[in-house]
Amino acid sequence: GEDVEQSLFLSVREGDSSVINCTYTDSSSTYLYWYKQEPGAGLQLLTYIFSNMDMKQDQRLTVLLNKKDKHLSLRIADTQTGDSAIYFCARLIGNYGQNFVFGPGTRLSVLP
């Protein structure tokens, strides 16, 4: 996962917006993803974006993709304590375009 980078920690206050950032080095991916992982659990698919799009919105989640800068972000509006988790950025690669390279994850802490 060394070609997908994320900051490791983010703290926000409940009700504020959170912005989690991700950069990657290889622009050949077809899709880019955000997954959420709560302690001791598997990964929950939050959203994904096709590489020819620059924005996708899904309820409280907004994904922005800047292909030129190879930068992906996830904005969570009105962040709640239940949003506290680790958020992984991932890009789809592989000979069959089917496996992920994940970033190291950003641990989001939501303070009351």
Place this chain on the structure above:
Amino acid sequence: DTGVSQNPRHKITKRGQNVTFRCDPISEHNRLYWYRQTLGQGPEFLTYFQNEAQLEKSRLLSDRFSAERPKGSFSTLEIQRTEQGDSAMYLCASSLAGPEQYFGPGTRLTVT
């Protein structure tokens, strides 16, 4: 449908023993993936099946590791002669032909 299931959820074994994990994908998902996640890291791809065919293997999958999907439904991952470095969470995911991959809760392996 209950999602991807994995058994056991936890496994503690002594170094040198063999272990086997099972993954049951979402029904009718023809694609199945194994990933390994160590503490504080993002998941790393191990192998990919389309139906019963193992189409892709990471160089992380040493010759002590073998994965099967004999009937194109459930899959097993076996680790022979376990080492302490094999301690990790082993995650399974499944998908149809589209871009959405769904992860199971994982099997946490501890090698003592």
